[in-house]
Amino acid sequence: MQPQYRPADIEKQAQAEWDEKRAARAVEDPARPKYYCLSMFPYPSGKLHMGHVRNYTIGDVLARYHRMRGHNVLQPMGWDAFGLPAENAAMANGVPPAKWTYDNIAYMKQQLKSLGFAIDWERELATCRPEYYRWNQWLFLRMLEKGLAYKTTGVVNWDPVDQTVLANEQVIDGRGWRTGAPVEKREIPMYYLKITAYADELLQGLEALAEWPERVRLMQSNWIGRSEGVEVAFPYAHDPVQALKVFTTRADTLLGATYCALAAEHPLAAQAARDKPELAAFVEACKRGAVMEAELATQEKKGMPTGLHVLHPLTGKKLPLWVANYVLMGYGEGAVMAVPAHDQRDFEFATRYGLPIKPVIRTSAGETTPAPWRDAYAEHGTLINSGKYDGLDFQGAVDAIAADLARKGLGRKRIQYRLRDWGISRQRYWGCPIPIVHCPQCGDVPVPDAQLPVVLPEDCVPDGTGNPLNRRADFVNTRCPKCGQPARRETDTMDTFVDSSWYYIRYACPDNERAMVDERVRYWLPVDQYIGGIEHAILHLLYSRFWTRVMRDLGLVRFDEPFSRLLTQGMVLNEIFFRKRGSGRITYYNPADVDIRTDERGNRIGAALKADGLPLESGGIGTMSKSKNNGVDPQALVDQYGADTARFFMMFTSPPEQTLAWSDSGVEGSYRFLRRVWAFAADYQGNVRPQVRSGALAQVALDAKLAAVRREVHLNVKQANYDMQRQQFNTVASACMKILNALEGVPRNPPAIGAGAAAVIEEGVSILLRLQAPITPHLSHHLWRELGFGEDVFDAPWPEAEEGALEQKEVELVLQINGKTRGSIRVPSDATREAIEQAALVSPVAQKHIAGIPVKKVVVVPGRLVNVVAQ
RNA sequence: GCCGGGAUGGCGGAACUGGUAGACGCACGGGACUCAAAAUCCCGCGCCUUCACGGGCGUGCGAGUUCGAUUCUCGCUCCCGGCACCA
Numbered sequence: 001m002q003p004q005y006r007p008a009d010i011e012k013q014a015q016a017e018w019d020e021k022r023a024a025r026a027v028e029d030p031a032r033p034k035y036y037c038l039s040m041f042p043y044p045s046g047k048l049h050m051g052h053v054r055n056y057t058i059g060d061v062l063a064r065y066h067r068m069r070g071h072n073v074l075q076p077m078g079w080d081a082f083g084l085p086a087e088n089a090a091m092a093n094g095v096p097p098a099k100w101t102y103d104n105i106a107y108m109k110q111q112l113k114s115l116g117f118a119i120d121w122e123r124e125l126a127t128c129r130p131e132y133y134r135w136n137q138w139l140f141l142r143m144l145e146k147g148l149a150y151k152t153t154g155v156v157n158w159d160p161v162d163q164t165v166l167a168n169e170q171v172i173d174g175r176g177w178r179t180g181a182p183v184e185k186r187e188i189p190m191y192y193l194k195i196t197a198y199a200d201e202l203l204q205g206l207e208a209l210a211e212w213p214e215r216v217r218l219m220q221s222n223w224i225g226r227s228e229g230v231e232v233a234f235p236y237a238h239d240p241v242q243a244l245k246v247f248t249t250r251a252d253t254l255l256g257a258t259y260c261a262l263a264a265e266h267p268l269a270a271q272a273a274r275d276k277p278e279l280a281a282f283v284e285a286c287k288r289g290a291v292m293e294a295e296l297a298t299q300e301k302k303g304m305p306t307g308l309h310v311l312h313p314l315t316g317k318k319l320p321l322w323v324a325n326y327v328l329m330g331y332g333e334g335a336v337m338a339v340p341a342h343d344q345r346d347f348e349f350a351t352r353y354g355l356p357i358k359p360v361i362r363t364s365a366g367e368t369t370p371a372p373w374r375d376a377y378a379e380h381g382t383l384i385n386s387g388k389y390d391g392l393d394f395q396g397a398v399d400a401i402a403a404d405l406a407r408k409g410l411g412r413k414r415i416q417y418r419l420r421d422w423g424i425s426r427q428r429y430w431g432c433p434i435p436i437v438h439c440p441q442c443g444d445v446p447v448p449d450a451q452l453p454v455v456l457p458e459d460c461v462p463d464g465t466g467n468p469l470n471r472r473a474d475f476v477n478t479r480c481p482k483c484g485q486p487a488r489r490e491t492d493t494m495d496t497f498v499d500s501s502w503y504y505i506r507y508a509c510p511d512n513e514r515a516m517v518d519e520r521v522r523y524w525l526p527v528d529q530y531i532g533g534i535e536h537a538i539l540h541l542l543y544s545r546f547w548t549r550v551m552r553d554l555g556l557v558r559f560d561e562p563f564s565r566l567l568t569q570g571m572v573l574n575e576i577f578f579r580k581r582g583s584g585r586i587t588y589y590n591p592a593d594v595d596i597r598t599d600e601r602g603n604r605i606g607a608a609l610k611a612d613g614l615p616l617e618s619g620g621i622g623t624m625s626k627s628k629n630n631g632v633d634p635q636a637l638v639d640q641y642g643a644d645t646a647r648f649f650m651m652f653t654s655p656p657e658q659t660l661a662w663s664d665s666g667v668e669g670s671y672r673f674l675r676r677v678w679a680f681a682a683d684y685q686g687n688v689r690p691q692v693r694s695g696a697l698a699q700v701a702l703d704a705k706l707a708a709v710r711r712e713v714h715l716n717v718k719q720a721n722y723d724m725q726r727q728q729f730n731t732v733a734s735a736c737m738k739i740l741n742a743l744e745g746v747p748r749n750p751p752a753i754g755a756g757a758a759a760v761i762e763e764g765v766s767i768l769l770r771l772q773a774p775i776t777p778h779l780s781h782h783l784w785r786e787l788g789f790g791e792d793v794f795d796a797p798w799p800e801a802e803e804g805a806l807e808q809k810e811v812e813l814v815l816q817i818n819g820k821t822r823g824s825i826r827v828p829s830d831a832t833r834e835a836i837e838q839a840a841l842v843s844p845v846a847q848k849h850i851a852g853i854p855v856k857k858v859v860v861v862p863g864r865l866v867n868v869v870a871q
Numbered sequence: 872g873c874c875g876g877g878a879u880g881g882c883g884g885a886a887c888u889g890g891u892a893g894a895c896g897c898a899c900g901g902g903a904c905u906c907a908a909a910a911u912c913c914c915g916c917g918c919c920u921u922c923a924c925g926g927g928c929g930u931g932c933g934a935g936u937u938c939g940a941u942u943c944u945c946g947c948u949c950c951c952g953g954c955a956c957c958a
Contacts, residue, residue: 043958084957156956167956215875219953222874293954297872326872330955345872419955426956496958535952537875571952596898623951652896653883657876659951666883669896679911722887731885734895741895814891819939821891859938861890869938 001685001786005678007642011778015116023794024118026074028523035071036524037063038504038563040532040540041078044104044126045085048111050572050624051533053634054660057650057775058569058729059531060117064774065724067118068798074524076507077112077119079105081128082431083496084167087462090430097430098458101128111635115643116777125510127499132506133432134453135516136498139547140424141435141446142554143193151444154190154423157183157291164466165427168292178464185287190425190492191434195546199224199417202545211565213657216537223538225418230402232337233410234260234310237318244268244310244321247332247416251405252397253339255386256360258350260310260337261303261322263329272306272323279304279323286325293328301326301349313410314401324349330420347373360385422543424495429460429468431493439480439487448481454489467491500540501547504530504562517556530563534657537568567656567727571623574630574662577607577616588629589616592664624662632662644776645671651775652733673737674779677768680740681783684765688748689787691758700756710805712742713764718801720771729775736772739764767799814865815840817849825866833860840866 018024028034039059042052063075079101086097093100105126112119125132143149157166159176165186170177195202203224206217230251233243244260262269264286273280282304290296303324310321326345327336340350341359350357363381380394389397405411425434433454435447447454457475460468469475469491480487508524509517532540541563548562577589594616595608607616624631637646649670654660693699702710716735723731743764746757766789773780773793784793808829813836815823823845827836837858840846850870859867 040958045958080958165956169957171956219875223954225874291956294872297954299872422955428956495956497955500958533952533958534876535958538953539955540958573951655884658884659877661883663883663897665897669898673896675910719887726887728887730883731895734885737895812891816891816939819890819937824891857938859890864890865939867890867938 001682003679003682005675005779007644007674007778010782011114011116011643014778014781015113017781018116018118022122024075024120025122026072026076026120026524028520029072030523032070032072034074034524035063035066035529036074036527037066037529038076038507038527038531040530040536041080041500041503042108043080043083043085044101044108046104046107048108048634050632050634050660050662051569053115053646054572054650054656055531055533055569056112056115056117057647058567058656059529060115060119060647060777061651061729061774062529062531062727063118064777064794065798067794068770068773068796073118074123074507075117075119076123077117077121078123078125078503078507079127080496080500080503081105081126082133082493082499084169084428084430086430087428090461091464094461096459096461098128101126101430114638115634115646118777123507123510125503125506127432127496127503128430128456130453130455131513132503132510133456133499135502135506136432136494137435137447137452137454138449138516139502139551139554140191140494140498141449143550144446146554148194148197148550149191150194151189151191153187154192154425155185155187155291156427158186160184162465164464171291174290182288185289185291188427190423191436192421192423193546195422195543196417196419198546198549199226199419200415201549202419202542205545205561209561209566212563213566213568216534216541216566216568219537220542223419223542227416227418229414229416230398230405230411231333231414232313232405234313234319234337235410237309237311240311243410244335245333246335246337247414248337249416250339250342251401251411252380252383252389252392252394253342253360254312254314254337254401255383255389256339256341256358257312257319257337258340258356258358259320259322260335261324261327261349262306263327263334264323264325265329266323266327266334268308268321268335269306269323272308272321276307279306283323286323289325296325296328299325301345301352303349303353313405313408320355322353331418332416342377344373344375344378347377358385422495422497422546424498425492426495427467427491428493429456429462431496432456432499433469434490434492434494436490437478437480437487438490439483439485441485442480442482442487444490445480445482445487451481456493469493497540497543498547501543502551504544505548505551505557517551521557525557526559526561527563529565529567531567531569534568534570541566569656570654570659572660572662573622574624574632576622576628576630577609579609579616590629590631591662592632637667641667641671642674642778644779645674648674648733648772648775651729653730655728655730673740674776676740676744677772677779678783680744681765681769681787683748684761685787688753688758688761691753691755692762693755697759697763700754700759702756702760706746706756706760707805709742709746710760710763711808713739713760713767714801714805716742717767717771717799718806721800732771733775736768736775739768739771743768769793770796770799811863813840813863815843815845816865816867817846818869819867822846822849833862836860836862836866840868 037059039055063073067073081101086101089100090097127133140149157171159166159179159181161179161181166176166183171183174183175181176183203221203226206221209217227249229247229249231245231247233245235243264283269283273283303322306321306323308321309318312319338346340346340357342361360383361381362384363376363379383389383392383397389400392400402413433456435454437445437447439445457472462468476489478487478489504527505517505521505525508521512518544562551557575591577591577594578586580586589609593610595610608614609616622628649667652670653666716738720732720735743761746761769780769784770793780793784790790796810826811829812824812826814821815825825839825843827839837860846868853870856869
């Protein structure tokens with residue numbers, strides 16, 4: 001064989017063979033256990049970034065590993081092809097989003113192929129294709145029929161200069177990103193999906209997702225935000241027949257309510273502002289303000305009295321009614337009762353505006369509420385200053401107060417969710433058209449199934465001023481499906497989260513032109529393993545869980561949860577280097593163009609630009625991005641080192657769930673390892689293999705040294721198997737390196753090599769090639785055949801540790817004196833607890849440390865340590 | 872602000888259920904090979920102290936539980952992800 005490792009050659013060769021054999025093609029086969037391994041599909045942004053490489057390498061490692069374990073594996077790929085960046089690219093270059101998108105797909109597909117992923121390309125799909133999105137439209141119509149989709153108004157960011165709706169991302173410090181004009185809020189009609197109808201089920205379902213990361217389940221649970229509380233009605237002082245409804249989880253503090261507050265969007269606020277210009281101005285200012293929750297929550301708390309009052313439902317006392325910017329219209333009733341003594345936000349607000357503060361709970365912190373605020377005031381406790389409720393605890397008080405309110409018809413217990421319905425209307429061109437026709441006679445008319453798909457014209461070029469579909473007469477002008485009269489098509493498109501909420505189902509049957517799903521879905525779904533970025537922990541995953549349940553209730557699928565096991569991968573980061581110009585402008589330099597200077601111990605002392613040798617400032621570490629110029633092009637990596645090195649490095653350098661900090665020298669290390677594997681294989685072929693006799697290992701007695709090597713190999717096989725199970729791939733890669741290190745320790749100078757050594761090496765090489773095959777498929781595939789182990793390494797059995805190889809006669813135990821490690825003792829591996837204690841006590845190390853001191857006790861941890869406690 | 876996560880040598884990380892902290896790799900230092908360089912191989916490598924044996928300290932910070940804590944509990948600091956129209 002070739003003495004030099006040439007990844008370019010063997011990778012091209014292996015990929016051609018796999019293509020030829022359709023090696024990754026998945027065919028339904030009820031006789032074999034199926035394994036549906038899915039990585040989140042990419043947005044075709046132009047070229048692959050490191051996050052993609054990481055994601056798809058993890059997926060491919062799992063797919064190939066399960067293939068070797070005998071599963072029928074499906075690993076598909078597609079394109080999340082609708083979205084905003086295509087419109088931005090169109091504006092910048094004058095190219096239609098469709099062309100830009102299809103070009104990107106073609107390029108990225110070839111990149112994915114060069115990385116050697118075992119993807120079944122025959123199932124490829126793109127969400128911007130009518131044959132895909134027609135089923136978005138079809139299901140949307142079913143949801144309309146069932147009342148799961150509905151139309152109401154929603155608030156959007158409006159750029160008054162460009163006359164267009166902006167995404168949150170396009171709003172920078174409250175201004176339009178292109179025009180710089182202050183962004184306004186607008187209420188427009190939009191379609192919503194009733195995810196709240198499934199709130200409880202989505203919450204309950206989390207419990208069954210045992211193989212999801214705990215943190216994701218927690219985040220989803222908090223996002224759904226179920227709270228038990230009481231709906232309380234505060235009658236209007238000016239019209240006690242009507243009442244202001246609020247929701248509270250702290251009905252026990254009702255007697256401490258000193259005012260009520262409304263969101264600016266609350267109808268009562270508008271009513272109160274009618275003849276009060278100052279209030280009207282405040283309400284308007286609030287409405288103009290932030291849309292994003294993060295901004296709303298951090299803004300300064302402001303408010304204004306409405307002049308109206310409400311009556312306390314239990315005492316009848318008049319309480320002032322305020323408008324406050326910290327009350328959210330989207331949660332509960334859009335109004336709150338304020339208890340400044342026991343809620344921090346209310347406290348800050350009351351303090352600022354001189355509203356009364358009345359303590360009604362005795363907490364561990366004390367009875368009254370002096371400023372400043374302490375968190376303890378928000379805790380549950382015993383009621384005080386609450387008349388007949390005094391002395392009750394939290395639950396007792398809530399029950400009693402809710403009962404009294406119910407008797408008066410002024411309240412009831414209720415469950416409230418934080419989750420809101422999903423607004424899917426986007427005033428954008430590059431998305432799936434919403435299949436509705438607006439008829440002057442008949443109103444909003446759903447497009448009949450027979451007329452689906454409503455096809456998006458692919459030749460529009462957006463210019464940033466509104467949705468270009470509005471200017472496409474051939475799209476907009478149509479006839480009403482009901483009355484046949486001229487009518488207008490809806491030009492809003494769907495949120496791209498709709499596209500990604502069910503693509504994993506369509507992979508089972510992408511070619512079915514007649515139905516959204518077919519019987520193949522029953523074979524492949526649910527997804528056994530889903531892999532993607534942690535940033536999708538809530539929205540995408542929750543929408544998919546919701547959409548799956550809708551499809552289930554329509555009889556389309558038979559499972560509740562789409563993803564049985566989830567791996568959330570960390571982000572890929574890199575260093576940031578920059579210089580400040582005289583003008584204060586910052587120029588960023590790519591880490592590839594930077595020299596790191598270190599002292600003689602390897603400590604960094606500075607960084608300089610290669611081009612001019614002058615120093616650069618370090619901006620720390622951050623996600624790879626264009627703006628910080630710290631991206632590493634995976635293509636360059638593959639071109640220089642090959643796909644296997646890129647894959648191995650990705651797996652080795654960090655556990656999959658953690659953020660990964662890029663390092664060029666680390667890549668070198670991975671490449672060096674693969675070269676060593678190659679060199680060792682060449683040496684094996686030339687010098688060892690001729691000495692191997694069949695069944696050698698069973699026939700030769702290994703001396704202690706060889707037995708130790710073999711034990712090391714099998715220990716690492718055991719470790720690698722355990723780590724594969726728990727998906728900690730970095731230590732699988734480590735295990736491969738340790739195996740090679742052990743094998744290299746066997747002397748193998750010809751002709752001295754003995755039968756035992758040859759047998760141990762042969763077994764070790766065979767194990768190593770299989771163990772790293774999922775990570776470095778090209779190398780393993782090539783060497784497996786070249787060394788005569790078999791035709792295809794992926795048809796070979798997955799290596800398992802042999803218990804016999806792990807046994808040893810003696811074990812070394814750590815010897816601790818009073819919890820401090822002082823040495824070690826060797827004992828027979830079957831030594832009793834008493835024998836171990838004795839061996840420890842008589843050991844010279846113990847004698848030295850405990851001489852003359854009485855031994856209190858001896859702790860023995862079998863196989864690990866002995867701790868002699870003396871005092 | 873709210874929700875979730877993280878922090879271990881110069882660096883990436885390992886330590887499985889509370890049991891030898893630093894596996895494996897990178898960087899760095901020394902050496903071998905070479906006319907030389909690259910590649911490769913060997914040795915060293917947490918910090919302080921010691922000629923050495925050894926000793927002390929050490930897993931973001933401060934407490935606690937335990938024979939024993941990177942691991943468990945409580946209180947902080949800093950960093951990262953999400954917050955509903957980026958995907």
